[in-house]
Amino acid sequence: MRTLIENIEFILTVDSEDRVLTRASVVIENDRIADVGPATEVAKRTPRHSVDAVIDASRCGMTPGFVDSHVHLSETLSRAVFPDNLATRAWVFHWAKPFYANVGGRDEVVGALIGMAEMLRCGTTCFLDMGAQNDVAGVVRAIREVGMRGVTGRHACDVRPEKVPAGWTGEMMAHHFFPDAKTALKELEATVRAHHGAAGGRVRCWVNIEGKEPCSLELHVGSRALAERLGVGTTYHLATSIEEAKVSENKYGVWPVSRIANAGGLGSNLVIAHCVAVTDEEIGRMAKAGTMVAFCPATSVKLAKGATRIGKYPEMIEAGIRVGIGTDGVSAGGNLNLMRQMYMVAGMFKDSRMDSTLVGARKALRMATIEGAQLLGWDSEIGSIERGKKADFVLFDLDHFEWVPYGDALQAVVYSASPASIAQTWVDGKPLYKDGRVQTLDEAALRREARERAAAVVKRAGLSLRHMPTVSTTYD
Numbered sequence: 199m200r201t202l203i204e205n206i207e208f209i210l211t212v213d214s215e216d217r218v219l220t221r222a223s224v225v226i227e228n229d230r231i232a233d234v235g236p237a238t239e240v241a242k243r244t245p246r247h248s249v250d251a252v253i254d255a256s257r258c259g260m261t262p263g264f265v266d267s268h269v270h271l272s273e274t275l276s277r278a279v280f281p282d283n284l285a286t287r288a289w290v291f292h293w294a295k296p297f298y299a300n301v302g303g304r305d306e307v308v309g310a311l312i313g314m315a316e317m318l319r320c321g322t323t324c325f326l327d328m329g330a331q332n333d334v335a336g337v338v339r340a341i342r343e344v345g346m347r348g349v350t351g352r353h354a355c356d357v358r359p360e361k362v363p364a365g366w367t368g369e370m371m372a373h374h375f376f377p378d379a380k381t382a383l384k385e386l387e388a389t390v391r392a393h394h395g396a397a398g399g400r401v402r403c404w405v406n407i408e409g410k411e412p413c414s415l416e417l418h419v420g421s422r423a424l425a426e427r428l429g430v431g432t433t434y435h436l437a438t439s440i441e442e443a444k445v446s447e448n449k450y451g452v453w454p455v456s457r458i459a460n461a462g463g464l465g466s467n468l469v470i471a472h473c474v475a476v477t478d479e480e481i482g483r484m485a486k487a488g489t490m491v492a493f494c495p496a497t498s499v500k501l502a503k504g505a506t507r508i509g510k511y512p513e514m515i516e517a518g519i520r521v522g523i524g525t526d527g528v529s530a531g532g533n534l535n536l537m538r539q540m541y542m543v544a545g546m547f548k549d550s551r552m553d554s555t556l557v558g559a560r561k562a563l564r565m566a567t568i569e570g571a572q573l574l575g576w577d578s579e580i581g582s583i584e585r586g587k588k589a590d591f592v593l594f595d596l597d598h599f600e601w602v603p604y605g606d607a608l609q610a611v612v613y614s615a616s617p618a619s620i621a622q623t624w625v626d627g628k629p630l631y632k633d634g635r636v637q638t639l640d641e642a643a644l645r646r647e648a649r650e651r652a653a654a655v656v657k658r659a660g661l662s663l664r665h666m667p668t669v670s671t672t673y674d
């Protein structure tokens with residue numbers, strides 16, 4: 199199957215030179231970009247009679263598909279259920295944990311399906327999912343069915359809190375925690391072996407763990423070592439708040455990243471999610487090790503993590519650390535809209551440091567595409583519009599008033615456009631989102647089931663009672 203998409207008004211290629219093509223055409227051959235360039239040149243190389251379909255994109259702009267560097271597909275049924283005055287640790291220990299404890303296998307699959315539907319509508323084509331809590335095989339099937347590209351895994355932790363926290367049950371503790379790091383790593387290895395490379399390579403499986411207080415040092419260090427042995431990556435939450443850093447200092451005498459680094463746990467196959475509470479010295483150690491960071495600006499804003507106050511993301515970038523952008527779960531950050539995160543990243547440090555040279559549109563788009571792909575170790579195949587790469591891209595409708603009129607396409611994408619003007623999202627050479635709906639899903643049936651299941655989970659978890667603490671001393 200060869201498709202010619204012709205006369206595209208602009209293509210932000212996000213290649214190594216950030217080339218912007220105007221009046222351009224792209225030839226899609228099965229799952230890959232067979233040709234890209236000025237329309238007149240592509241027309242000479244690929245006559246119209248040699249293709250199966252022609253799409254006139256003269257009122258469209260193209261960017262690579264967005265790469266969400268940190269998401270929790272299992273969390274999607276909890277949208278706007280928890281209060282909005284929670285700091286990180288109360289959010290995790292008293293609200294998210296009871297929620298997850300009441301999410302069953304099918305709930306998780308439905309959460310993943312609606313999560314992917316939202317992502318496709320927002321131009322996201324690939325993601326790094328923290329992993330299933332119940333049914334990894336079900337989530338992998340869901341990714342296969344929808345047609346997206348992504349990394350998933352299995353949730354793992356091994357350190358129980360000394361006292362059973364509010365909202366937790368004994369049964370939940372038994373289900374949620376592995377008895378020790380060794381048992382957890384054995385199960386994670388089996389999960390990677392079962393699912394890595396599924397769906398014709400669209401699904402990758404990593405040695406993901408929850409990270410921070412509910413995971414032992416042995417599990418943190420062991421997950422990265424195991425990932426290296428299996429030739430995959432690992433990701434976990436760390437240094438997610440100043441509270442976590444202070445607890446770590448009290449207990450171990452050092453902040454979280456130093457504790458992992460001192461144990462030899464850093465490496466170039468590790469993506470640390472959040473990483474807001476770090477020292478300059480820790481940034482140096484991460485840069486040296488090639489460790490990468492998934493920054494989730496919406497979660498920071500919603501849960502008061504302090505990205506603009508204590509975060510050192512511009513310093514990380516300056517030090518050469520690869521920083522990607524994540525939405526986080528829909529409850530933590532509020533949405534799975536990577537364009538919104540890209541907008542925040544472009545501007546939040548300009549404002550907080552009163553320095554207009556920080557980050558900006560060009561870097562933010564790179565972080566949301568090619569550099570996100572680098573975090574996932576997938577940049578040889580995705581993240582930019584180049585010949586030979588997978589056909590994962592977004593088409594914007596330039597007749598939408600977000601685009602009428604516009605000057606610089608790059609600035610318009612980052613500061614002006616939203617998913618409202620996304621016309622199509624393609625993954626692996628297929629238009630998965632077009633004509634206002636996800637083509638591979640029965641959207642109406644899915645919405646119905648998601649609403650019913652979300653209400654049932656919230657009821658089972660008792661979260662509607664609003665009696666959970668809004669501050670946490672768990673693991674203190």
Ligand SMILES: [Zn+2]
Pocket residue numbers: 268269270328435471526527
């Ligand atoms: Zn997370």
